[in-house]
Amino acid sequence: MAEVSYFTKEGLEKLKEELQQLKTTGRANIAKAIAEARDKGDLSENAEYDAAKEAQGLHETKIALMQETLANARLLDESKLDTSKVLALSKVKIKNVKNGATMSYQLVSESEADLKAGKISVASPIAKGLLGKKVGERTEITVPAGKIEFEILEISR
Numbered sequence: 001m002a003e004v005s006y007f008t009k010e011g012l013e014k015l016k017e018e019l020q021q022l023k024t025t026g027r028a029n030i031a032k033a034i035a036e037a038r039d040k041g042d043l044s045e046n047a048e049y050d051a052a053k054e055a056q057g058l059h060e061t062k063i064a065l066m067q068e069t070l071a072n073a074r075l076l077d078e079s080k081l082d083t084s085k086v087l088a089l090s091k092v093k094i095k096n097v098k099n100g101a102t103m104s105y106q107l108v109s110e111s112e113a114d115l116k117a118g119k120i121s122v123a124s125p126i127a128k129g130l131l132g133k134k135v136g137e138r139t140e141i142t143v144p145a146g147k148i149e150f151e152i153l154e155i156s157r
Contacts, residue, residue, distance in 0.1 A: 005069055006076050006088050006122075011112040015073070019066045022059065030056045069111065083155045086130045088122045093154040094130070097138060102153065107131070126150075 007015065034056065037049035076089050086092050091106045105120045107130070113121040120127050129141030130152065138151045 004072050004074055005109045006074050007109055008089060009075060012073055012075055015070060019070060022063050026059055030059055083157055085132055085134050086155055091156045092130055092152060094150040095153055097149040097151055
């Protein structure tokens with residue numbers, strides 16, 4: 001059984017748009033590449049044709065995976081999120097206890113994660129360490145660089 005993914009309205013729309021693009025423009029481009037390769041002659045020795053057919057298979061696999069994700073997608077109503085503890089879609093401001101640096105992140109689904117925009121996946125080590133915690137709590141999180149202790153300063157939606 002596929003895993004349920006939680007999305008913001010914006011993230012779900014983006015997923016639907018990307019899937020639509022893959023099904024229309026993407027498929028048309030691959031069909032064109034296959035037709036061009038087929039026109040070049042003997043298919044048994046045509047590397048271009050083989051590559052285009054392989055690309056088609058990968059493209060269809062990507063479409064199938066996205067359709068499965070969409071079928072198991074759940075839209076979260078951000079206005080109803082509990083801000084007493086860190087949950088998926090929470091915006092959380094944390095402080096590194098050792099050096100005093102503060103960071104703000106929103107915990108989102110893996111497909112919506114974008115570190116530059118301050119969105120981290122709920123499956124990331126930092127997000128896993130923050131989930132369920134409340135303002136004022138400290139938590140020690142193991143990251144690739146070692147263990148870091150964070151204090152939760154603020155939770156919002």
